Amino acid sequence: MSLLTDFAGKYAAFIWPAYGLTAAVFAAMVAEALSRARHWRRRVEALEAERTS
């Protein structure tokens, strides 16, 4: 608890949202990039398999 209060003090209402927003945006960027790459790689693999079959 003291770590949490020492970290943000009386400005917790500003500091925690800044860190929370940063974590959320990073998580969204990573998830979006990975899912996009996975989706198109699988699509290419499926089309190549169709072509060779």
Place this chain on the structure above:
Amino acid sequence: MITALANPHRFMVFSRIAAPLLGALAAALILGGLALGAAAPPDYQQGETVRIMFVHVPAAWVAMMSYACLGGASFFALVFRHPLADAAAKAAAPLGAAFTLLALATGSLWGRPMWGTWWVWDARLTSVLVLFLLFLGYIALRASIDDEAKAGRAGAILALIGLINLPVVKFSVDWWNTLHQGESIFRAGGPTLAPVYLLPLALAGAGYTAAFLALWLVRTRAEVWRRRAESLALKAALA
């Protein structure tokens, strides 16, 4: 390096190895920087709000860097008509928009307790808002044109014109009187920031840069695959 990676096959081999390495490096640097930042003492003037600097300043750095990458890739796409450069430009824009949004939002959260306002139309804040709008404009322009080649050319021209905003962002605090503080890191005579804050900021900044590069590689790979999938689907339809 750029010439070697201009070959799509070599780029895909390189990025398959480099992206996870850069991602791991980014996680280690960001976590290390933020841990050191959490252990740093409160600033004598700003108190604990100085900790917002460790997430705000790197986001602003990478926002500008990502626009420079968008501009550089657009130049190669426009001048040399290189499809990989066009894919890289397209992949960079949403990341740049996200980092710029982070810089604006965390800056606002820092400004409210320190300046007494969430937003002020000073030169630094306004030029960063323009940077955000340039990213959105680039994304919207590309999305509005069906022809991929025409969309790439139009986007590249917009991105190159928008490069003029980068020195405005950088030097806005020198050219105009701004509520935003002046340059304290990359300045003649060295940084004025205390080492206890400088080291965590440098680590976080390096981590954000590595994160951008990792995500840029992954998104460019996805764009290469998307174009290959569309090409294969077209061939299958014509067969």
